[in-house]
Amino acid sequence: MQELTSMRLTTQRQIILEELLKVTSHPTANEVYDMVRKRLPRIGLGTVYRNLELMAETGMILKLEVGGTQKRFDATVTPHYHVRCMECGKVDDIKMPVQEGINEIAAQACHYQILGHHIEFTGLCSNCARSQQKTSIN
Amino acid sequence: MQELTSMRLTTQRQIILEELLKVTSHPTANEVYDMVRKRLPRIGLGTVYRNLELMAETGMILKLEVGGTQKRFDATVTPHYHVRCMECGKVDDIKMPVQEGINEIAAQACHYQILGHHIEFTGLCSNCARSQQKTSIN
DNA sequence: TTATGTGCAAAACATTTGCAGGAGT
DNA sequence: ACTCCTGCAAATGTTTTGCACATAA
Numbered sequence: 387m388q389e390l391t392s393m394r395l396t397t398q399r400q401i402i403l404e405e406l407l408k409v410t411s412h413p414t415a416n417e418v419y420d421m422v423r424k425r426l427p428r429i430g431l432g433t434v435y436r437n438l439e440l441m442a443e444t445g446m447i448l449k450l451e452v453g454g455t456q457k458r459f460d461a462t463v464t465p466h467y468h469v470r471c472m473e474c475g476k477v478d479d480i481k482m483p484v485q486e487g488i489n490e491i492a493a494q495a496c497h498y499q500i501l502g503h504h505i506e507f508t509g510l511c512s513n514c515a516r517s518q519q520k521t522s523i524n
Numbered sequence: 525m526q527e528l529t530s531m532r533l534t535t536q537r538q539i540i541l542e543e544l545l546k547v548t549s550h551p552t553a554n555e556v557y558d559m560v561r562k563r564l565p566r567i568g569l570g571t572v573y574r575n576l577e578l579m580a581e582t583g584m585i586l587k588l589e590v591g592g593t594q595k596r597f598d599a600t601v602t603p604h605y606h607v608r609c610m611e612c613g614k615v616d617d618i619k620m621p622v623q624e625g626i627n628e629i630a631a632q633a634c635h636y637q638i639l640g641h642h643i644e645f646t647g648l649c650s651n652c653a654r655s656q657q658k659t660s661i662n
Numbered sequence: 663t664t665a666t667g668t669g670c671a672a673a674a675c676a677t678t679t680g681c682a683g684g685a686g687t
Numbered sequence: 688a689c690t691c692c693t694g695c696a697a698a699t700g701t702t703t704t705g706c707a708c709a710t711a712a
Binding site for chain 4: 399
């Protein structure tokens with residue numbers, strides 16, 4: 387695991403973290419790149435990937451391995467769950483209590499050493515639910 | 525959504541489904557391709573992708589949007605959860621009751637129309653847990 | 663017979679990596 | 688100074704797609 391102590395405080399890292407803290411959405415690496423590029427036009431996409439990965443390893447941010455084709459990143463590091471819109475792919479936090487007991491239940495049901503879990507709810511965001519109604523007339 | 529009625533029963537589709545039913549693992553598209561190719565050497569990878577996608581749409585199989593870089597496929601369509609080994613990426617089923625109430629809890633905690641959920645446990649499979657012990661002496 | 667499916671190859675994405683030069687400590 | 692980091696571009700890995708031919712119904 388990456389150690390915090392050996393990690394230099396570069397402009398790139400500061401700005402990536404700042405931009406991630408600004409939003410409540412869960413941007414993809416490419417979206418972070420776009421956000422950061424407004425302030426640092428010469429930053430490379432590779433740098434963004436490298437640093438998001440590094441920050442996720444140190445626990446500064448969360449890397450969400452949710453459905454869809456791209457990984458997403460989240461500056462809220464306290465444990466919580468997510469909803470993903472099946473239509474547009476948007477991901478939001480869910481403010482509900484973490485299900486404490488289920489790791490133990492799972493551990494008894496398999497031969498893995500269970501270290502954690504993540505729940506991803508799927509559904510339709512308010513926008514997509516609305517337009518779904520309109521188009522479902524055919 | 526793809527309709528079952530308009531889906532032709534081709535050799536390729538039969539064999540892909542047969543091979544998927546044979547295993548309890550959760551193969552990636554490429555692993556399915558390798559399995560199927562032993563019986564149908566001229567099948568194209570594109571055909572495998574197209575058909576896995578189609579079968580997932582009709583509900584014949586499950587497409588697992590779990591962590592890691594590749595999608596995985598599962599012939600067990602009854603609702604169940606998964607464990608993924610953080611070390612080797614292996615995915616297994618967990619035989620534990622589906623948490624019935626949590627969709628309602630989530631629905632009250634956000635503005636989505638909740639349609640379902642999936643729980644992914646993370647940990648170490650028995651193989652990796654063992655070798656972890658050996659290497660952790662440094 | 664004809665719409666649907668297939669093999670093949672190219673394209674499209676998402677992510678990682680090698681390297682020469684740049685910057686934090 | 689001496690690492691560690693960055694930008695750039697090329698490479699890699701996964702999935703999708705266009706097209707001419709094949710085939711199930």
